[in-house]
Amino acid sequence: MILRETEHKSIVGWVRESCKGSPLMLGRKGLWPESRLQKLDRPGLWIKRDDELSFTLSGPKYRKFAGLSQAMKASDHVVSWGSARSAFLLGLSQMAKEEGRSLELILLRSTPYQDFGADILYQNAFAAHSQHWLSREDWPTAAFLANRIAEGRGRTLILPEGGVSPKALAGPMSLALDLTEQSLALGLDFREIWVDSGSGFTAQALILALGTILKNPPLIHVVLCAGKDDDFRQGLALRLEEAKNELALDWRAAPFECHKASIGASYGSTPKAVWQKIAKEHQEKGLLLDPIYTAKLMLTFEAHRAAHGESPGETLLIHSGGSLNNFGFEKGLIVYEG
Template sequence: MVALNEVPRRSYTDGPTPLEPLRRLSAELGGPQIWIKRDDQLGLTQGGNKTRKLEFLIADALNQGADTLITVGGVQSNHCRLTLSAARVEGLDCHLIVEEDLGPEGTALGPAGSNPPEYTGNFLLFDLLGANSVTVLGHGADLHGEAEILAEKLRAEGKKPYVIPVGGSNPIGALGYVDCAVEMLDQFAEAGVDSSTIVTPSGSTGMQAGLVVGLHSAGSDIPVIGINVSRTQADQEPKIVDLVDSTARFLDLPPVPRDATTGLGDYFGTGYALPTPGMVEAVRLFARTEGILLDPVYTGKAAAGLIDLIKSGRFTSEDTVVFIHSGGVPGLFARTQAFA
């Protein structure tokens, strides 16, 4: 087995993120005891789950002698924001290639560059953090292909680029959540939390896959339920399994059982980043009961899934559920019309 402390790593957060009980929300829903893991409070600009992944990815980039980062995502990508922030901390150049969102009912929002029409949310932060370039492409563009083209161009100019995949979700990035699983188990023991289930947003799969592998390596059988933010269960679960398997191989761990992977696809609505009534209700409920802001793309939809699972009787009053807040709140301010 490869020990995590043997893998190169940077540090962007001072200590573990908080694990907090949500007593008012739990009482409001009348179901299990709900706790929240505050990964919205991770380091780098405005925090979020990608920071854990970047600690390993940036260390790998630096070990390879990189002077430039290239990454991809949506126009409101939390991952792009945090990659750019890490680049600023490390003194690296950073280029972003992003695609516009879909509009209502899956329609395009307009020509490349038209979304967002104003500098809002994460897109504003790309500018404030001084991205070396931001290329906006139409929805469905080959982002990774464009990233490789840019990397070749920069190499020809004498630069040493390092390309990070969408969401930082590869075996190196997933190590951030292998480590988080151990952190959480220590917090559970310290707080006397007998967790029956962990519920997390599931998008590019790095967070969920890392948690599954980390719990498996620690001998824990706590299930991790992913609430998909962009795909059906049939489409998402093979992606999670693939990253679980490749991360376990990277760490030279025994294979992880297939039934450790669950990605529920009933709550993403008509597409990635498109609002749903359940998301709006969940964001309002968390804010009203606990003073906690969720984002509309990831945690809002995951919380909507959690609320529905509670209301449908998936959990009893004897259960304890830990919800992971993956951050992304800047995106809330780019999608205010969903709450109008």
Template sequence: MNQIRYERRTYTNGYTPIQKLERLSKALGGPAIWIKRDDQLGLTAGGNKTRKLEYLVADAIKQGADTLITCGAVQSNHCRLTLAAAVREGLRCQLVLSKPEAGEYNPQASGNHLLFHLMGVEKIELIPADGDIQVAMEALAQAVEKEGKKAYIIPLGGSNQIGSLGYMACADEIEQQAMEMGTPFDYVVTGTGSGGTHAGLVAGFLARQSHTEVIGINVSGTKEGKESQVRDLLYRTAALVGLQGEISDDAVRCDDQYVGAGYAIPTEEMVEAVTLVARTEGILLDPVYTGKAMAGLIGMIRKGELTPDDRVLFLHTGGTPALYTVPQLFIP
């Protein structure tokens, strides 16, 4: 037996709920839309990185690490949740943060940046937007080692083959819920950034021999570049768990039409999507990931790429603390 899928910490009790979005579906003229509430996962303020961290932190503890080091933007959900996992486990945590591509860095920023300090991050290393985050993390790890401690580096977004196991498990969870509901899903729509969530879902559905197709709405990068990135991670995840059978190139599908000017840079479509979901369903999306992913789903419906007969599951990957950093986008 391959033990790797059983070596995990548990930060969430039970499944995250799936809700039908009847008022949103009606406003858009179909198809039937459901939402998977991974914003309600365990650890501080929830989000998809929690599933990845269950496996990554288990690996860190297995290796005897006492310090977690990771990276992200100044409003990184992944950094928030990695720090929360470290607090839960009694580990130290250090972060490498990239300055924003647009606008100035605000050391008094709210949102996730506030939570880093509230939860007691040990150290923040701030680098330019085009800086080398891997080099910066390795430098922190070397300094930790000189103190006689042991560091464990977690990649951007927790997106390696170990982290992707969290979304293989999520695909299992979705399939089980679909069976209980009597509602198989034709598509799962998710935001695609570092790629671990997307790759893990595809691997999980392949392992279950499911016909559910994953559509990734890019929050950064080009269609071709992101598909190559996700496909590479899919192959590595499949190799890790011994997934049998050939994986076709078209197993990975990404859409880059909703990125706008770049990562974390607002778009009109994102503002419309966040507002529409809040006013039809009372559910908060975030301006970086789920807002752009929902904009992609809405765009596909309006273009006729999804039909009224399709059954679509939208994956809510969390991130709502970032919503409170941009009130000017939503207050007239």
């Protein structure tokens, strides 16, 4: 692993400044959120434990909110929109309370909440903030409504759905810096990295950061748990322009491939094989995957290996977290029986 020193130093400074003063960094020695690497029981296979950063915030959300610290501090009010079960809005509700910011939520009216599990947490968290509900028919007006709400409010931070914003870009790039430091310290040189994708924001940030700071970046395998290949590539092109606007560097994309999830390809689909995989990994390895993202990541990785064989060199799987998703289904978690 060989660094492009100038680019690495510049991105380190940008991410460090973005995360400075975040309550998520209080008491931490590092300059950005850090999670450990775990060696798995296959030769050359490792997993990045971003799931251990937080329970209610997945790893990508934790990094995103840490990097939003300066934008939050420059605002008194926050407006954002998303589904009634948005993990980003759940985290934002938590952070707004912790940082003493008023929050207006624009929520998509869809399937009614259930009276058990994670739905109780969404209802409870959102009840502490102002809510505006839109039908699916009116949902395209959410951004317009957010801007209208912000008018006359003074210092207001508007965060698009999922927090996909240039203001949040530095946070997810901390994953690449964290991983690079650990790899150098342990003498590892990952040639392939597997990461899941919902909005695509974290995977796109990883592709750009590793492509820019490394002279010979690894191949990034992106498992699309939502969206299509074309959507991801368009998002990556947009992230590239946003990164150039934030930091004048020779930004480059690492090589990558997009894969449709091998099982449960439709977003939110949770076939029996997904729950079996969660139970098996938890029982045999002590890893708690989730049914929306990480179980599908693992299944797709294994299907790819079965079809194409073991890859040379070391491989890393990013465990993004999302454990809370396990508790949003009346019939979901099972005991693995072999």
